Each structure stands twice: as C-alpha cells, then as structure tokens.
Amino acid sequence: MIGLFCFVLAVLASPFKSKLRLEAENAVLRHQLIVLRRRVRGRTQPTNNDRWFLVQMYRWFPSILKVVTIVQPETLVRWHRAGFRRYWRWKSNSRGGRPRIEMELRALIRRMSMENQLWGAPRIHGELLKLGFSVAQSTVAKYMVKRRGSPSQGWRIFLRNHAPDIAAMDVFVVPTIGFKLLYGFVIVRIDHRELVWINVTTNPTAEWIARQITEAFPWDGAxxxxxxxxxxxxxxxxxxxxxxxxxxxxxxxxxxxxxxSFVERLIGSIRRECVDHVIVLGEAHLRRILKSYARYYNETRTHLALDKDAPVSRPVQRTGVISSRAILGGLHHHYARV
Structure with a gap:
C-alpha cells in the first residue's frame, strides 16, 4: 500500500520536474541495472568508473539520491568527499621548485659518502663543484648515506695506510734435474705487491740471508x-x-x-706460473729463470689486488698495432702497442 502511494505521488509530481533531472534519474537507474548484471556471487562490485559516474551525477543533480538503490546514500556522499580531497590534493601539488637531480649524480653522492667516511656534506659539495656539478649543499646532505655514530675508518683503510712500511720474506725449495735441492729467497713489499728481491742458493745460512736483506734495501729506503x-x-x-x-x-x-699470506701467495704464483713448468738444470739456470719471472711479475703481470695493474704501473695504450713478446720461452707473453 505504501509503495503504491509513493508511486502515485511520483506520477503526480513528474510534470513539475525538469526534463534534465528526469533524464539524469533515468540514466542513474539504467546504470544501476548494468551494475547489477555484473553481480558476482550475489554481491554487487561497483568499479571506479561506476563510482565516478554516480559521484558526477550527484554533483550535478543531488536529487538522484532518491533513486540510487545499489549503494547507501551515505556511501555515495563518502565517495564524493574522497574524490573532492583527491582532486584538491592533486591541485595543490607544486609543479615548480627545484628540478630533480639525475640518478648518476645521486649515485655519485652516495659513492663519495661511502668511500670517504670522514667527509661531510660541505666537503662533498666542494668536490662536486670542482667536477662541474651545480647542486645545493642541502641536496648533497639529503642523498648522502646516513651513518650511525661518529665516522670511522675500516680495517681495509687502516691496513692500507700501514702497508707501505711492511715487507715480508720467505724461503722456498725447488728440486733440480739431479734431485738436488735449491733454495729460493724472496722479499715482497706489501703495499704494491712488488717483488723487490729474489735469489737462489744451495746452502742458505743466516749470513747469506742477512746479506740479501742488505742488498735488497738501501739504508734510507728500508x-x-x-x-x-x-x-x-x-x-x-x-x-x-x-x-x-x-x-x-x-x-x-x-x-x-x-x-x-702475501709472501705465501707470491711463492704459490712462482710455482704455478714458473717453476712447475720447468726442469731446473742447476743454480745458475734457476736464478736466470726467477730473475726473468721477477721482471714479468713486477712490470707486466696484472694483479687483482691492484685493480688489474702491475706493481710497476703500466700505462694504458689506445693507439698503435698490438704486438706480443714471449717471456720465459713463451710460457707467458707481454702485449703492447707499437
């Protein structure tokens, strides 16, 4: 009875409604039917497009709340308020200000801050200015690596700072073709892995080793x-x-x-790359081979610990024809441009 009464009132009031409002209510009713046909498992799932349509219709014709049945009027009003907030949040976002710095510059700032534990933002900012980057100091501080506690050096830096004053020595044994034993003696500088001395003897004594140390280092360069x-x-x-x-x-x-470990690694390299591939004929033969290997080790051979450089740094050659020179009879080769 109540439904019939509401219908009669709607019919009587329809001539007084504007044509646009009637079309809006009809559009909302049709759209609700479309949404109901997409019902999944007995539950209505309006999409963002459905919400946008209903909110826009509510903005233009607030009276459509009377014909909306698939959602509560409070829900529709809440959607409208949420859209209002998102719109003005988007509208309020500043499109000016400072431009974002490039990813390469951010990575460079992080790299500098990680490699230089004692540097702050002013120091890094100064280095960037010398490299041609126009950036604010506050931006440098923003992209630096955040540290806990006071800056401190690591063990690797600590050891590198003391390596130039450290050398190591050791003796190794090489058999000859007649099954006799020869003794090789090596001294290596820790910082550049430079093989500063190598010699051979058949009878190593304390006096002989003391003489080798004296010949290896000048008195002012020990x-x-x-x-x-x-x-x-x-x-x-x-x-x-x-x-x-x-x-x-x-x-x-x-x-x-x-x-x-440094001299043990050196002796291992001498064995793997030299004496393990040679039958030693005698003391003079071994001394000549080791002296040749020492020149190759210091001047030609690249080392992982030295960033693929030799102890005596090799220049990078970019022009010329590549030629090779055999070392130790062709056991190794030296490549250079001429």
Whole structure:
C-alpha cells in the first residue's frame, strides 16, 4: 500500500520536474541495472568508473539520491568527499621548485659518502663543484648515506695506510734435474705487491740471508717492519742486521703461514706460473729463470689486488698495432702497442 502511494505521488509530481533531472534519474537507474548484471556471487562490485559516474551525477543533480538503490546514500556522499580531497590534493601539488637531480649524480653522492667516511656534506659539495656539478649543499646532505655514530675508518683503510712500511720474506725449495735441492729467497713489499728481491742458493745460512736483506734495501729506503716465519735459518745475525737497518723484526706465530699470506701467495704464483713448468738444470739456470719471472711479475703481470695493474704501473695504450713478446720461452707473453 505504501509503495503504491509513493508511486502515485511520483506520477503526480513528474510534470513539475525538469526534463534534465528526469533524464539524469533515468540514466542513474539504467546504470544501476548494468551494475547489477555484473553481480558476482550475489554481491554487487561497483568499479571506479561506476563510482565516478554516480559521484558526477550527484554533483550535478543531488536529487538522484532518491533513486540510487545499489549503494547507501551515505556511501555515495563518502565517495564524493574522497574524490573532492583527491582532486584538491592533486591541485595543490607544486609543479615548480627545484628540478630533480639525475640518478648518476645521486649515485655519485652516495659513492663519495661511502668511500670517504670522514667527509661531510660541505666537503662533498666542494668536490662536486670542482667536477662541474651545480647542486645545493642541502641536496648533497639529503642523498648522502646516513651513518650511525661518529665516522670511522675500516680495517681495509687502516691496513692500507700501514702497508707501505711492511715487507715480508720467505724461503722456498725447488728440486733440480739431479734431485738436488735449491733454495729460493724472496722479499715482497706489501703495499704494491712488488717483488723487490729474489735469489737462489744451495746452502742458505743466516749470513747469506742477512746479506740479501742488505742488498735488497738501501739504508734510507728500508721498510719499518719485516714479517717472517720462525724458520731456524733466521739466526741472531739476521735479527741484528734488521735492527741495524731500522727494521723491526716481526716473526709469525708457530705453524701459522696464513699470518705471512702475501709472501705465501707470491711463492704459490712462482710455482704455478714458473717453476712447475720447468726442469731446473742447476743454480745458475734457476736464478736466470726467477730473475726473468721477477721482471714479468713486477712490470707486466696484472694483479687483482691492484685493480688489474702491475706493481710497476703500466700505462694504458689506445693507439698503435698490438704486438706480443714471449717471456720465459713463451710460457707467458707481454702485449703492447707499437
């Protein structure tokens, strides 16, 4: 009865409604039927387009709330308020201001801040200005790596700062064609992995090793520390010679070759890249081979620890014809442009 009464009132009031409002209500009713046909599992799922349509119709004709049945009027009003907020949030976003800096510059700022633990934003900003980048110091501070606590160097930096004053020495054995034993002696600088001395003997003594140390270093160019193992060949004569040259003797712990890792790695390279491929005929033959390998090791061979450079830095050659020169009879080759 109530429904019939509402229908009669709607029919009586229809002549007084504007034509546009009637068309709007009809459009809303038709759209609701479309939404109901897309019902999934008995539940109506309006899309963003449906919400936008209903909100726009509500903006233009607020009276359509009377014919909306698939959602509550409060829901439609809430959609309208949400759209209003999003619209003005988008409208309020500033399209001016400073332009965003490039990704390469951001990466460079982060790299500088990570590689230089003691640098702050002013120092990095100054370096960037010298490199031709126009950027504000506040922007540099924004993209720097945030640290916890005071800046401090790492162990790698600490060891690199002390490496130039450290050298290491050791003795290795090479058999000859007659099954006799020859003894090679090497000294290496830790900082540039430079093989500063190599020699061979049939009878290593403390006096012979002390003489090799004297010949390896000038008196004004000796390292501050010498790392060695606890071989009994290093007698009191060797320690006295080191002390006289201003070198502090640093023997490793017993049975701990890893504490002298640089020279152990060098001896391993000498074996793998040289003496393991040669039958040694005698002392003079081995000395000549090792001297040739030492020149190759210092001047030609690239090292991973030196960023693919040689201990005696090789220049980068970009022009010329590439030629090769055999080393150790063709066991290795040196490539250069001429």
């Amino acid at each position: 390292p501050g520390y010498m790392i060695r193992d606890r071989d009994r060949i290093y007698g009191s004569l060797v320690t006295h010679r080191l002390r006289a040259m201003g070198i502090r003797d640093k023997p490793t712990a017993p049975a701990s070759p890893w504490q002298n």
